[in-house]
Amino acid sequence: MSEIIFDSNTTKKTLQDNSKTDGFLESKGISVNKPTAGVYVRCKPGSKLDDFVIVEIARIVDPANNKETLYILYGKDDLTHKKLLHTFRSVRTPAQLIHFQDSGGNEQIWCLKLPGKGKSAMVTHTTSLTCVKAMCEGWRMVYFENLSTGYVCEKPESQDAFEDHKFSDFTQSQLINMAFGENIVRDLDHDIVKQFKGQKLNA
Secondary structure: OOOOOOOHHHHHHHHHHHHOOOOOOOOOOOEEOOOOOOOEEEEOOOOOHHHOOEEEEEEEEEOOOOEEEEEEEOOOOHHHHHHHHHHOOOOEEEEEEEEEEEOOOOEEEEEEEOOOOOOOOOHHHHHHHHHHHHHOOOOEEEEEEEOOOEEEEEOOOOHHHOOOOOOOOOOHHHHHHHHHHHHEEOOOOOHHHHHHOOOOOOO
């Protein structure tokens, strides 16, 4: 499978969809996680909020174990993309993919949920964006407190308290491809599309 390119055009397309009224890689791996209490995190020095792409995410819960899996909806062409958005309309949301590093040097992607089409921003949306802006300025402890407070961001007493781990040289597209892999839905033949429609999968 060839690498899928995620860039500012992806963000533009996702925002447009939500504003309408109707290679070989060597890496220790990258996971999709939210920042958690007790761990300091940062974005790559010099990065800005607008640098991170916005995509459509489908949140699929397996009823057998109640585990949620995230899928990027990124149709191979405009028609396929529209069909994917329609199919997953009940479980999809735009999300900004925030590439960050924890104090142990592990790189991760925070799938930061944004308000969908016709929906108002909630406290969790606004506070998470504020936290990302702070993470772009240096180390911060970021965690979800509660629904009324949202995400909390705490600044350490000293930025020098943490080892200056080098960020990988992978592009944003490469990191997203590594993190999501087969969970990037490009066409209607993807197994998750068939499962979501209640179709029987081929044995």
